[in-house]
Amino acid sequence: MKYLLLLIPCILCLWVPLYNAVEPRLAGVPLFYWLLMVLIPVSSLFIWLASKVEGSDA
Numbered sequence: 001m002k003y004l005l006l007l008i009p010c011i012l013c014l015w016v017p018l019y020n021a022v023e024p025r026l027a028g029v030p031l032f033y034w035l036l037m038v039l040i041p042v043s044s045l046f047i048w049l050a051s052k053v054e055g056s057d058a
Helices: 002-014 031-054
Strands: none
Touching: 002 031
16 A cells, blocks of 8 residues: 555656646746646655555554
């Protein structure tokens, strides 16, 4: 289960059709940059969840 949680952010980063567009722009910034800024906390959340699922054997 923890490996699945770690795999999700990797798939989101590598899924090129998700961010392969210049439009829409938010505050003049292309979608690609906004998506990267959103993926940082989302990835952190998934890493935290994976560590909680793993338990205290680390």
